Amino acid sequence: MLTSGSVDVWVIVWTSILLSGTATLIALIIGLPVGYLVGSRRFLGRRAALVVFNAGMGLPPTVVGLVVAMTFSRRGPLGFMNLLYTRPVVVVAQLIIAVPVVMAITAAAVSAVPRELTMQARSLGAGALRVGALTLSEARMGLLAAVAGGFGAIISEVGAVSMVGGNLEGDTRVMTTAMVQFTRQGEYGPALALAVVLMAVVIFVNLVLTGFQTSGDRWERDGR
Amino acid sequence: MHHFKSAPRLRRLASVSLALFLVFSLAGCAARQAAAPKPASSDLVLASTTSTQDSGLFGTLIPAFMKAYPQYKVKVIAVGSGEALKLGQTKDADVLLVHSPAAELKFIADGYARVRKDVMYNDFVIVGPKADPAGVQGSTDTTAAMLAIQKAGAAGKASFISRGDASGTNAKELTLWSKSGIATPTPTADTWYLSTGQGMGETLKVADEKGAYTLTDRGTWLSMASTLPGLRIVLEKQKALLNQYGVIVIPGSKNEAGGQAFADWILGPAGQKVISEFDVAKYGQQLFIPNAK
Numbered sequence: 001m002l003t004s005g006s007v008d009v010w011v012i013v014w015t016s017i018l019l020s021g022t023a024t025l026i027a028l029i030i031g032l033p034v035g036y037l038v039g040s041r042r043f044l045g046r047r048a049a050l051v052v053f054n055a056g057m058g059l060p061p062t063v064v065g066l067v068v069a070m071t072f073s074r075r076g077p078l079g080f081m082n083l084l085y086t087r088p089v090v091v092v093a094q095l096i097i098a099v100p101v102v103m104a105i106t107a108a109a110v111s112a113v114p115r116e117l118t119m120q121a122r123s124l125g126a127g128a129l130r131v132g133a134l135t136l137s138e139a140r141m142g143l144l145a146a147v148a149g150g151f152g153a154i155i156s157e158v159g160a161v162s163m164v165g166g167n168l169e170g171d172t173r174v175m176t177t178a179m180v181q182f183t184r185q186g187e188y189g190p191a192l193a194l195a196v197v198l199m200a201v202v203i204f205v206n207l208v209l210t211g212f213q214t215s216g217d218r219w220e221r222d223g224r
Numbered sequence: 225m226h227h228f229k230s231a232p233r234l235r236r237l238a239s240v241s242l243a244l245f246l247v248f249s250l251a252g253c254a255a256r257q258a259a260a261p262k263p264a265s266s267d268l269v270l271a272s273t274t275s276t277q278d279s280g281l282f283g284t285l286i287p288a289f290m291k292a293y294p295q296y297k298v299k300v301i302a303v304g305s306g307e308a309l310k311l312g313q314t315k316d317a318d319v320l321l322v323h324s325p326a327a328e329l330k331f332i333a334d335g336y337a338r339v340r341k342d343v344m345y346n347d348f349v350i351v352g353p354k355a356d357p358a359g360v361q362g363s364t365d366t367t368a369a370m371l372a373i374q375k376a377g378a379a380g381k382a383s384f385i386s387r388g389d390a391s392g393t394n395a396k397e398l399t400l401w402s403k404s405g406i407a408t409p410t411p412t413a414d415t416w417y418l419s420t421g422q423g424m425g426e427t428l429k430v431a432d433e434k435g436a437y438t439l440t441d442r443g444t445w446l447s448m449a450s451t452l453p454g455l456r457i458v459l460e461k462q463k464a465l466l467n468q469y470g471v472i473v474i475p476g477s478k479n480e481a482g483g484q485a486f487a488d489w490i491l492g493p494a495g496q497k498v499i500s501e502f503d504v505a506k507y508g509q510q511l512f513i514p515n516a517k
Contacts, residue, residue, distance in 0.1 A: 186310035
């Protein structure tokens, strides 16, 4: 089934992973530091920042798709870049969806690190960078959840990627948009094959997230 | 209780109003009961194409049919012609309105329906970027046009967007390539050939954004042209661009009687009139030309 017919499902799977993976990577580069800063420091407006993160997580992906499509269309402010219906703009839209997720989960993971630990490190002479590294190391399961959460949010999204990508064969056709197309054409074989792969990805992401959730239990039980 | 005449004026006014209200409500109920009881309406599934949907025809056609036949509630499922025929095959639709004559005849030959009947036609047009880099305008015929597009594409000067979704329009496009002696292009082998796998509306938007050529039915083009400033018609009114619609009733479907009623209506004078008048005022020309025999 996965190699059936004239439809090359693996090209589509690879496109999904490439685009969502790139978007997640950039989301991490942006989101991890910001999430860390908001999670670890006490500052005026911290609560407001957390509210913004959580609101961002609730942002409907289709709204993101609409705004990005309008911005990059020929008649939009960034139309001169001719990026609508290309891979880069798909990454941009997915990035906007993933960044709040990464920020929120990172902030939560970082703020869960006991303050005694960082205080002790600082009292032993560690600089800010070292303290940061230590905190991130302690929060590593949470950071893994941030990666999984960000990636999971965009790999199964269909509205935004359809609106800004155009489902172009071999270019911006990803698992979700392809499933919609094949179902509309009555080609259930390729659609199911893609569904199987997508489910496998989603299950893997959830295993990682559950690992984060239960890592606390493991620590209490085994002390590590 | 006081006598009515001695009660305060406001209370009298209130009780009179209430009484009148009750009387009128009861009268209304009685009137409704006296009217003919509304028959239970049955669902009628019409599988048709995205092009027909995008042109807006159903917005006029379906209400007109349901006015003539209030016992049917039409549900339009707009997909590509290929998928519409599949819905007929599995009897998930009661009647089909598609525009893929070769596939329709095969459908009949395979025994999924008894007959197909011509309903209406419109034509396809080739649209492209205003500058027309492939020089399609002024082509003698469609073969010359397709060759010109392929040549410009290979030279990196133009691109073509395909529906790529087994729709009637897609089938026509593939026929045009093969009639011109060109092997069907593919996005992997030909970088100038893109395939959206979606409906006409989305495909036109992609063509507009990328300044590319595409094949579209005139109906969708007319209804969307104002939102596609980068495109214009570069080839039209060619015999090879004719687009014939057919209606097929699915025997043994859930509401075959309803399907037959729809087919009879659309082929009859009432339905044909609705088709011939559709959006003429808006565009100054017919979108669809009725040709039931």
